[in-house]
Amino acid sequence: MRHVLSVLVENRAGVLARVAGMFSRRGYNIESLAVGTTDKKDISRMTIVVEGDDRVVEQVIKQLHKLIEVLKVSNITNEEYVGRELVLFKVMADPTQRAEIMQIVDIFRAHIVDLNKKTLMVEATGDDKKLRAIEEALSPFGIIEVVRTGKIAMVRGQKSHLE
């Protein structure tokens, strides 16, 4: 099962290496990891998607807690949260195919952000389901490159995780 962990860490050199190193050393698989600063400049948030059963995730969380620079770990998998990822696709498209692709892009509320004689670049934001759907829709044209940010997530409601 996939779990989404929202992790607050001190914003210092080496923290990412410590977190990533812990995952690899203990044999846990990171599916995606996104990191950025929060509204407090000395604190960063990592959104980590990890694959594993409950027992594995329990260990992951405990091992994360042991890192001195990790301030808070929340498993938000079963919470009401908004999860988003931004993906860039480079798609094969000769001028005759452009119209059809633009239709698909419209349906998914994505954008075309670059274009030349042979290819188009599509920017899409959304949750896993939507991004999988657009990828499927574009793939018949030939996707030649994909770049993803990794998922970021925020729990719904008034509460702030920084508290």
Place this chain on the structure above:
Amino acid sequence: MINGAEAVVRGLIHQGVRVIYGYPGAANMAIYEALRRSREIEHVLTRSEQGAAHAASGYARVSGEPGVCLTTSGPGATNLVTGLATAYMDSVPLVAITGQVATEMVGTDSFQEVDITGITKPVTKHNYLVNRVEDIPRILAEAFHIAGTGRPGPVLIDIPKDIAAQNCAAKIPEVVDLPGYKPNYKGHPAQIRTACKLLNEAERPLIYAGGGIIHSGAVAELLKIAELLEAPVAVTLMGKGAFPEDHPLFLGMLGVHGAPAANKALLASDVILCIGARLDDRVTGRTDKFATQAKMIHIDIDPAEISKNIRVQVPIVGDAAGVMRDMLLRLQPAKRKDWLAMVAGWLPLQEQAYAAKADELNAQTVLTKLNSFTKGQAIITTDVGQHQMWAAQFCKVNRPQAFISSGGLGTMGYGLPAALGAQMAAPNDLVICVTGDGSLQMSMNEFATIKALGLPIKVLLFNNGVLGMVRQHQAVFFKEKYFSVDLVGNPDFKKIAEAYDMAYYLIAKIDQVDLVLQEALANGRATLVDCAIPKEQMVYPMVRPGSSLDDVIIAMKK
């Protein structure tokens, strides 16, 4: 104004550090100069950085205070790694300070540069690369706090040499504030109630005692709980000394080479109280066959150890001593004649398992005699191999911090430098290093340090001319196909002892044991006792690795 190096030394003095084990080099010269000028801290020049780390570990484990070691950058720092990993696995508090190349050279593969914070991330509790001189007092205070509290462990501080030379105006902070590090000491009351209920209702309770009891200073509480419940006590290798071994409730060591009584009791028990132990694979054997009948209570300060290897019914995160005191308020005295009688029936199996011929010199006889002279009060350090397991089986340890062995990492070469540190932490105690001819040769260079300090350490060498434990595995699992285990080229240990001004005794026959040991223990000098034992001797019993604890090999055909 003081410089960064002097801030380091001030910080160390502030922490009450009395001794540092170290080795100088280009990148830590300023710190050496600051140490020279301060004169408040004794510096011990070991003969390798690994020796420094192990000596600091021996010192820490006997004194209960963090041990400190200091090395230069590059090779000095990498030589520390085994020592840090050894300390990490056994939760020993260390603060290691390494010099680093100058800040502007970091990242350029300059002379003697290694990324030691990168290398040691997985084997330290935490580490720091200092990038501002102003941070030194804070980092030093944090390092000692992290090393010594919660589940103890090694912390490394890497200090570039330009930073050590810069002026430092910062003061030592009064309090350490680490928002991401708040060990939980007090056990959850509801969990404690559940645990006590289980134990009060148990028919065949067993206490599984680990090294955490010693770290926590919970030895008195353990004795009280065991006696109150009439629960027999089995210890891990790290737990030796947590419970007096001459006590009638003591069963022996658990695990692969553990006492049959301890292992059998574990399998037969209905409630296991595991305290300060990791449920390591060397103890549990096959986890799916491990204590399947029992409900398990697990007390540990490190939440990550709970349910890591074995699912437990009652987890209690907290400091062992405090949790056990809380438990004592709720536990009821019990009498368990039947259970104790059952367990007592297994005790003789240990003696029977040992298969040496009666007239042949063997470790059991030597160590049993040793006990009778030391009354379990000596500090024993060990190396790794058969002799380590014999020491664990036959050295009776009746007090905490008196059995110092590399349990988690199994590091050959640990015993002698650890003995050095142990003897400095306890100058009036008898310190005995039980070693093998393979292990001793990994850190024999530290004889020079011992000589320089005039320490009266006793080295009890089980000299079988082979890497005995490896040979044993080849005997049992590789059909007696021996390879690369003969220590051809061994030195004449008598000459080695002479070279370092040590007393030397050879025990070649069983009837020499008494006299030699008596003399060796009483001579007041550094001493090497060379016991010539046959290479065929094995450590029994032996659980097949990866098997259930009752799949025991008692003896092989001769």
